[in-house]
Amino acid sequence: MxxxxxxxxxxxxxxxxxxxxxxxxxxxxxxxxxxxxxxxxxxxxxxxxxxxxxxxxxxxxxxxxxxxxxMVPGRRVLADDARGVLVEAGAGEGWDEFVRWTLAQGLAGLENLSLIPGTVGASPIQNIGAYGVEMRERFDSLDAVSLVDGRRRRFDADECRFGYRDSVFRHEDGRGWAIVAVRFRLARQMPLQLDYGEIREELRAQKVARPKAADVAKAVCAIRRRKLPDPAVTGNVGSFFRNPVVDATVAEALAKREPEMPRFPAPPRDADGSAGASPRGGRDERDGRAFKLSAGWLIERCGWKGYREGDVGVHERHALVLVNHGAASGAQIAALATRIADSVRDRFGIVLEPEPTIV
Ligand SMILES: Cc1cc2nc3c(=O)[nH]c(=O)nc-3n(C[C@H](O)[C@H](O)[C@H](O)COP(=O)(O)OP(=O)(O)OC[C@H]3O[C@@H](n4cnc5c(N)ncnc54)[C@H](O)[C@@H]3O)c2cc1C
Known part of the structure; x- marks a missing residue:
């Protein structure tokens, strides 16, 4: 075509x-x-x-x-050997359709990332993640075409510089590429990640005693359908802000003020080798420890959950999800996001960064 x-x-x-x-x-x-x-x-x-x-x-x-x-189509198995099964998809393939296709091939690895909207080509941009798994853990390589001079280049994982909701493609030196194909290394069998969110409870509810990858996908889909607003019904982009990563001193000082505040040790590898997602964040100067905070919790604490003004608002079950109830404009959504981030900064001293691309 x-x-x-x-x-x-x-x-x-x-x-x-x-x-x-x-x-x-x-x-x-x-x-x-x-x-x-x-x-x-x-x-x-x-x-x-x-x-x-x-x-x-x-x-x-x-x-x-x-x-x-x-809209580049296509998906195929490239290799099936001792190192696992190498699969490739065109960047225009729907992400969830691709995940379902891998499961239908009997391949495990992407089940926790079921039902994330969007395309395969965008999945490396922010290193999509959900339910304890990030795309980079299954990533092999990608092909991209330079929007400057049209040359095609292969990027391996190191060159992509994946971090928490981050990659080189979100930074100045990595802009200007159109990703056209992505390859993943999957397996016929691999340990399942069941420890995150409500996966185990959901499997119990579905009476699955010895889950396979397809069962986990089904459980993740059921949880997501319950929890997240369907964009076909209510306009949204999922999480509007990244969870801030702060050094241990900031996290501990906040935890004293807010004992119920959730905080999680930040993963060892991150964006550019550090965990610095927020200007107030980064790794602790003294011992290198960093903590991820829950942006949703901070926003809810500032009273935004369920807020609505005209057609723009915050989802009633999810403080991290900004919604368009009908005729909201992008400028209104962006203005609300700024007010929310300002209130979190004023109350907690934490800077929230938007997850989506703002045009
Ligand atoms: C209900 C809902 C739930 C969500 N849940 C999650 C979740 O659990 N985890 C998660 O990580 N994300 C989640 N998201 C966010 C979103 O689904 C992902 O970021 C997804 O990867 C975006 O894909 P897209 O094709 O729609 O990208 P777009 O929105 O079209 O583009 C996003 C950015 O990527 C760039 N881009 C897109 N395609 C390419 C390409 N081929 N080459 C170069 N640049 C490109 C665009 O220029 C833009 O900057 C959710 C969104 C919604 C609406």
Whole structure:
């Protein structure tokens, strides 16, 4: 199908917050081989905005640049050997469809990441994670095409610099790439991650005594359907803020004031080798310890859960999820996010950073 180009395209159906915005030019890319020629044609315009499924993006206005929607299809097994099973998917494949396909091949590894909206190509951008597993733990490599000069390059895990909801592609030196294919290393059998959230309880409720990967996927889907608002019904981008990572001194001082505040030791590897997700955060100067705090808890504590003003609000069961009840604009969503972050900073001295891309 190659490249399909349309003018003045409404983006409401192409973003999960259901925000009204228009793309002056929307280009659907099905074959990465067409990208260099397309970039030649776009040379006069501003660098394009890459769009996947639109489930982690906030349009506060009409994007002034051409929008390239990555729709590269395909999924296949590349190798099946002692090191596991290497699978590859085109960046335009739906993430959850891909997870279900791997399970149908009898492959374990991605089950905890079931039902996350969006595309395979966006999964490395913020190193998607859920229920105790991050994408980087199953990642092998990806192919990307430079939006500057059209050259294709392979990135391995180290080059992607994965961190908590982070990768090189979110930083200045890694911008300007369109991911076109991603490879994962899975296995016919691997230890299941059941210790996170309510997975064990859900499996018990489903009367599964000896779970397989597909059972875990089913349990995760059931929990997510109960807990998270469906973007088809209520516009949202999932978690609006990343959980802040702070050094031990900050966490301990806060815990004295707020004994009920949840805090978790931050994972050993992070964004750029440190845990510094917030300017007040980072690893403890003295002993290197860092803690992840719950952004949802901090926001709820500031009284935002269930807040609504017109069509913009905070979900009644999830303080971390900002919602569009109908006709909210991206600017209203962004303004509410700023008010929420300001109130958390004023009360706790913690800086919250948005998770989605703000256009
Ligand atoms: C209800 C709900 C639940 C969610 N739950 C989770 C969760 O549990 N865990 C989690 O990590 N996330 C979660 N998310 C966020 C979101 O699903 C993920 O971030 C997802 O990977 C975004 O994919 P997308 O294709 O929609 O990306 P988009 O929203 O289209 O794009 C997001 C960013 O990635 C860039 N991008 C997209 N595709 C490419 C590409 N091929 N090449 C280069 N750049 C690209 C865009 O330019 C943009 O900056 C949730 C969202 C919703 C709505």
């Amino acid at each position: 190659g490249v399909v180009e349309r003018c003045d395209v409404p983006l409401r159906a192409l973003n999960s917050l259901r925000l009204q915005a228009h793309a002056a030019r929307l280009i659907e890319l099905h074959d990465p081989a067409d990208l260099p020629a397309l970039l030649d044609r776009l040379r006069e315009a501003a660098a394009p905005l890459v769009l996947g499924g639109g489930s982690n993006i906030v349009f506060t206005r009409d994007p002034p640049m051409p929008v390239v929607r990555i």
